[in-house]
Structure formats: C-alpha cells, structure tokens
Amino acid sequence: MRTLIRDVRVFDGERSVPRTDVVIEGGLITAVGAGAGHPADAEVGGAGRTLLPGLIDAHTHVFDGSLAQALRHGVTTELDMFCLPGMLPEQRRLAAENDDVADLRSAGTLATAPGGHPTQLLAALAGTVLDGLDAPEIDFVSDPSQAPAFVRARLAEGADYLKIVIDDGKVHGADLPAMTPDVAAALTEAAHDAGLRVVAHAITASEVEIALDAGVDGLAHVWTDLAPGDAVSRRLAERVGRQEVFVVTTLAYFEAITAQHVGTADCARPGSSVNAAGALRDLHRAGVPLLAGTDATPFTPAHGAGLHRELELLTEAGLSPEEALAAATSLPARHFGLDDRGRIAPGLRADLVLVEGDPTRDITATASIADVWRRGVRQTR
Numbered sequence: 001m002r003t004l005i006r007d008v009r010v011f012d013g014e015r016s017v018p019r020t021d022v023v024i025e026g027g028l029i030t031a032v033g034a035g036a037g038h039p040a041d042a043e044v045g046g047a048g049r050t051l052l053p054g055l056i057d058a059h060t061h062v063f064d065g066s067l068a069q070a071l072r073h074g075v076t077t078e079l080d081m082f083c084l085p086g087m088l089p090e091q092r093r094l095a096a097e098n099d100d101v102a103d104l105r106s107a108g109t110l111a112t113a114p115g116g117h118p119t120q121l122l123a124a125l126a127g128t129v130l131d132g133l134d135a136p137e138i139d140f141v142s143d144p145s146q147a148p149a150f151v152r153a154r155l156a157e158g159a160d161y162l163k164i165v166i167d168d169g170k171v172h173g174a175d176l177p178a179m180t181p182d183v184a185a186a187l188t189e190a191a192h193d194a195g196l197r198v199v200a201h202a203i204t205a206s207e208v209e210i211a212l213d214a215g216v217d218g219l220a221h222v223w224t225d226l227a228p229g230d231a232v233s234r235r236l237a238e239r240v241g242r243q244e245v246f247v248v249t250t251l252a253y254f255e256a257i258t259a260q261h262v263g264t265a266d267c268a269r270p271g272s273s274v275n276a277a278g279a280l281r282d283l284h285r286a287g288v289p290l291l292a293g294t295d296a297t298p299f300t301p302a303h304g305a306g307l308h309r310e311l312e313l314l315t316e317a318g319l320s321p322e323e324a325l326a327a328a329t330s331l332p333a334r335h336f337g338l339d340d341r342g343r344i345a346p347g348l349r350a351d352l353v354l355v356e357g358d359p360t361r362d363i364t365a366t367a368s369i370a371d372v373w374r375r376g377v378r379q380t381r
Contacts, residue, residue: 008046013330013343050178054351059293073304
C-alpha cells in the first residue's frame with residue numbers, strides 16, 4: 001500500500017517546509033518532495049494542513065487503556081517513567097503487536113529509598129486503576145552496594161532506561177525517606193556501565209543538585225521550589241546546560257495539581273505551576289534541551305490530550321511554536337536514542353500526525369487532528 005499525502009505543509013521535526021508531498025509505504029516514509037508520490041494507491045489531501053512527526057510524550061505512567069488513548073490524540077510514542085510491574089508485560093505486548101495503540105518505552109520499576117516517593121501514592125491506587133488489588137511491592141535501594149543488582153533486575157525486566165527518585169517529600173507537605181547522594185551516584189554508575197540512560201525525579205533545587213552530582217542524563221521535571229527570577233534558579237539552569245543534561249518539562253502536570261489539588265498524584269504545593277514555568281524559562285535561556293512530557297496518569301493530565309496542553313504551556317513560557325514542536329518530536333527521539341522516529345525523512349517510521357492549520361504559527365492547531373498513522377497504519381478517526 002503506497003499512500004501519498006499531497007501538497008502538505010511539513011514540520012519535519014526541526015524545520016518547516018511550506019508545501020511538499022510525503023509518501024508512506026510498508027510502514028516507512030519512503031519519499032519527501034514535490035511530485036514524489038506518483039503513482040499512489042491512496043491519496044490524502046494536505047492543502048491547508050500540516051504534517052508532523054508522531055508526537056512523543058517524554059514522561060507518562062502507563063495503565064490499561066493509556067496507549068490507545070494517547071494514539072487517538074496523535075501521541076505515537078510514550079516514554080513511561082514507572083509502570084506497575086504487574087501491568088508492564090501486557091503493555092509492552094500491546095505496543096509491539098498492535099498499531100492501534102501508541103508505542104512504548106519504559107523505565108520499568110523505578111529506584112527509590114525504602115518507603116520513599118511514590119510508595120505513599122501506591123496504596124491510593126487500590127480500588128481505582130488497580131481494580132481493588134493490593135498496592136504492589138517494589139524493589140528499594142538503601143545502600144550503594146545494591147545498585148548493580150538493582151540495575152541487573154531492571155535489565156531483566158526489559159527496562160529501556162533507569163529512573164531514580166530523589167524526593168524528601170517536603171514540597172508536597174510530607175516527610176519521606178529520600179535517596180542519598182551516594183546511592184544516586186552508585187545507581188547512575190551501574191546504569192551507565194549497563195548502557196542505560198538515567199533520568200532523575202527531583203523537584204527542588206537541592207534535589208536537582210544531588211542528581212547532577214550523580215551524573216544523570218536527564219531530569220524528569222523542572223524544579224518548583226524557587227520563585228521566578230531567583231538567582232539560584234538561573235545558576236542551576238546554567239549548570240544543567242554545562243553538564244548537557246536534558247529536562248522533561250511536565251508543566252501540564254504542575255498546572256493540573258495546582259488547579260485541582262489531585263490527592264493521588266500531588267507532588268507540589270499550590271503555586272508550583274508558576275515556579276515551574278519560571279524554572280523552564282531559565283532552562284530555555286541556558287540552552288538546555290527541553291523535552292515535552294506531561295506525567296500523564298489515569299487521573300490528570302490525560303494521556304494524549306495532556307501533551308497538547310503541554311505544548312501550549314511551553315509557548316506561554318517563551319518557546320517558539322517550532323521549538324515546542326521539536327520538544328515533542330525530534331528532541332525526545334534524539335535524547336532517548338529513538339533513531340527511527342521523531343522526524344519526517346525517507347527511511348524513518350511512518351509515525352505521523354496530520355493537523356488542520358499551521359501549528360508553527362498557532363500551537364493550538366496540534367489538537368485539530370485530521371489523521372494519524374502509526375507504522376504506516378492509518379487510524380480510524
């Protein structure tokens with residue numbers, strides 16, 4: 001099946017092309033260029049529309065139904081930052097075998113201190129998304145000597161990267177056991193030795209410093225404890241830039257918990273949304289790679305739809321529409337080693353989103369979805 005998307009504006013993950021043709025065949029993009037698609041088995045009109053790479057949400061938590069919900073909104077890949085162990089194998093199977101759900105990469109089981117975040121939230125899930133099951137037990141790391149075994153267990157679980165949690169609970173009004181700097185460093189070293197990237201959950205400036213000292217590759221959130229314009233925030237952003245660490249933005253998450261005070265996912269005090277936006281501005285000015293992510297759960301933000309709100313918030317915080325689009329396409333693909341997606345070019349996966357209008361001028365156009373393809377399969381709208 002050879003499909004031609006004719007006369008369409010293209011944002012290829014990095015730049016815009018005002019009018020061209022794109023050809024899909026056998027699950028791949030096979031040609032990009034005016035007149036490239038003759039003959040074709042099927043044609044899709046692109047006039048007045050924009051073709052984007054499939055969107056990538058760089059911070060989610062996957063439960064039953066999440067991947068289907070994501071794909072309906074043009075999110076063709078989710079980067080899961082902790083999937084409950086009993087759910088992960090089935091979610092991986094769905095993503096591998098089916099094209100009507102988003103693709104999945106996952107950290108599997110995260111690393112945290114005994115009794116540390118997010119174990120205080122797991123009990124709250126019983127009777128909701130767990131359908132009455134007891135809260136699952138997860139592995140903990142309390143000593144640097146445990147790090148190699150923990151990483152080996154994650155590799156056996158099929159983890160694509162490692163997530164570590166550095167969170168003492170104070171920001172969300174709790175007093176939780178927190179991962180120590182020596183454990184964070186040992187886990188990062190063991191993960192790097194095994195070829196895994198390390199992403200750290202750290203939501204205060206001091207926690208981010210611990211993560212940076214440990215040598216992590218990315219931060220799962222911006223920090224939320226410093227007011228906009230704080231000199232400490234600016235210096236911290238500059239350090240993140242010097243160490244070439246990427247940051248997943250999750251502004252939609254902080255907006256949601258500030259507005260709704262969602263008890264099952266509360267990770268910051270009311271007002272954190274403003275602080276998060278201020279931190280993001282400092283990071284943007286420092287040239288830090290920013291990856292669009294939502295921290296989507298079955299509660300809020302929603303899978304799929306939350307990423308469109310994230311893109312709006314990124315532009316409100318100072319990114320151009322094209323920078324925001326890159327944050328949800330080429331940048332997460334690059335920083336998570338997904339070389340087969342995130343851009344529109346011959347030979348790459350045909351994970352694509354066709355939208356009405358021009359999101360490079362008005363980012364809200366990303367939500368006006370006309371068509372979605374995953375591995376070249378056109379989704380029923």
